[in-house]
Amino acid sequence: MKYEVLTKDGRAKSARMETVHGIIETPVFMNVGTVGAIKGAVSTDDLREIGTQVELSNTYHLHVRTGDRLIKQFGGLHKFMNWDRPILTDSGGFQVFSLAKLRRIREEGVHFNSHIDGHKIFMGPEESMQIQSNLGSTIAMAFDECPPSRASDQYIRDSVDRTTRWLLRCKEEMARLNALPDTVNREQLLFGINQGGVVDEIRIEHARTIREMNLDGYAIGGLAVGESHEEMYHILDVTVPHLPEDKPVYLMGVGTPANILEAVDRGVDFFDCVYPSRNGRHGHVYTNQGKLNLFNQQYELDSRPIEEGCGCPACRSYSRAYIRHLLKAKEMLGMRLCTLHNLYFYNTMMKEIREAIRERRYAGYKASKLAGMEGPPKG
Numbered sequence: 001m002k003y004e005v006l007t008k009d010g011r012a013k014s015a016r017m018e019t020v021h022g023i024i025e026t027p028v029f030m031n032v033g034t035v036g037a038i039k040g041a042v043s044t045d046d047l048r049e050i051g052t053q054v055e056l057s058n059t060y061h062l063h064v065r066t067g068d069r070l071i072k073q074f075g076g077l078h079k080f081m082n083w084d085r086p087i088l089t090d091s092g093g094f095q096v097f098s099l100a101k102l103r104r105i106r107e108e109g110v111h112f113n114s115h116i117d118g119h120k121i122f123m124g125p126e127e128s129m130q131i132q133s134n135l136g137s138t139i140a141m142a143f144d145e146c147p148p149s150r151a152s153d154q155y156i157r158d159s160v161d162r163t164t165r166w167l168l169r170c171k172e173e174m175a176r177l178n179a180l181p182d183t184v185n186r187e188q189l190l191f192g193i194n195q196g197g198v199v200d201e202i203r204i205e206h207a208r209t210i211r212e213m214n215l216d217g218y219a220i221g222g223l224a225v226g227e228s229h230e231e232m233y234h235i236l237d238v239t240v241p242h243l244p245e246d247k248p249v250y251l252m253g254v255g256t257p258a259n260i261l262e263a264v265d266r267g268v269d270f271f272d273c274v275y276p277s278r279n280g281r282h283g284h285v286y287t288n289q290g291k292l293n294l295f296n297q298q299y300e301l302d303s304r305p306i307e308e309g310c311g312c313p314a315c316r317s318y319s320r321a322y323i324r325h326l327l328k329a330k331e332m333l334g335m336r337l338c339t340l341h342n343l344y345f346y347n348t349m350m351k352e353i354r355e356a357i358r359e360r361r362y363a364g365y366k367a368s369k370l371a372g373m374e375g376p377p378k379g
């Protein structure tokens with residue numbers, strides 16, 4: 001793995017990362033395909049067409065349904081889903097803590113019941129690494145606890161200390177797995193995760209501790225879980241400077257276009273979020289003039305594309321009126337076209353962000369992009 005910062009513009013950085021599955025140009029938005037597909041009937045051919053660089057899949061979901069051992073028999077997730085570019089898998093931790101029923105956290109890991117059929121599962125750092133190794137993703141995420149946003153400082157401190165001990169176990173297990181002859185991707189990368197709620201000192205202390213572990217990248221987790229945008233930006237302000245500048249920084253689960261523009265300005269270069277696909281399935285589409293709800297009656301006779309000049313498969317061929325009709329008729333194509341447009345919008349925004357940083361005009365770009373999206377809707 002080679003990660004090279006190409007340009008810095010203020011705190012914003014644009015980098016190039018070489019992986020066994022190809023190059024990732026950052027800042028990048030990873031498109032979220034929970035169970036190995038983006039919801040809304042989006043294929044990997046579609047991903048290539050809408051400019052996806054990295055696909056993200058959820059370890060927990062693939063483990064409980066179909067199973068990582070079966071996927072390994074197909075040569076890993078890349079072959080199973082027919083995608084040859086980078087894939088990032090999360091650790092499963094977030095879903096275990098948010099979806100699973102009756103969980104018990106112990107030093108060795110977490111005992112919980114599957115949200116599908118209730119069967120008992122145990123997942124700790126080693127299990128998470130083994131599952132991600134079976135999937136053969138490009139980047140694996142460390143197994144961590146995302147403490148509840150209302151947890152006490154003492155709870156957060158204890159949880160973060162355990163996350164650090166788990167991170168050491170993840171690193172050792174990944175090294176062991178990457179040395180085995182039948183491992184799908186023996187160059188699998190490991191990103192560690194910074195936690196600490198919205199407590200500055202815990203965040204900073206944890207960042208300082210994990211930066212010493214010489215990991216392939218560093219994520220900031222446990223944000224966008226109920227705190228205000230200002231609190232999130234503040235945590236980025238105080239935490240990112242304590243992470244290594246020569247490694248990628250990933251802000252997990254964030255966010256709106258405005259959140260991304262602000263986080264890029266604070267040194268973040270990897271993002272993921274379900275908003276564009278989830279909103280697309282509900283007929284909410286992003287434009288440079290703000291979000292539109294295609295269910296609204298005002299689009300009934302609107303022959304324009306979702307956004308004039310957009311090169312996505314929806315805007316190249318179909319009108320707002322037709323897509324509205326499909327959505328109203330609950331035709332799958334309506335959700336699919338809106339999802340494709342939204343992901344294309346995010347991927348295109350990231351391309352504009354990279355160009356703006358490389359031409360050292362990011363501040364101006366950010367201001368005009370935000371002004372356009374936050375202004376009165378013109379559609």
Ligand SMILES: [Zn+2]
Pocket residue numbers: 306307310311312313314315316341344
């Ligand atoms: Zn479009």
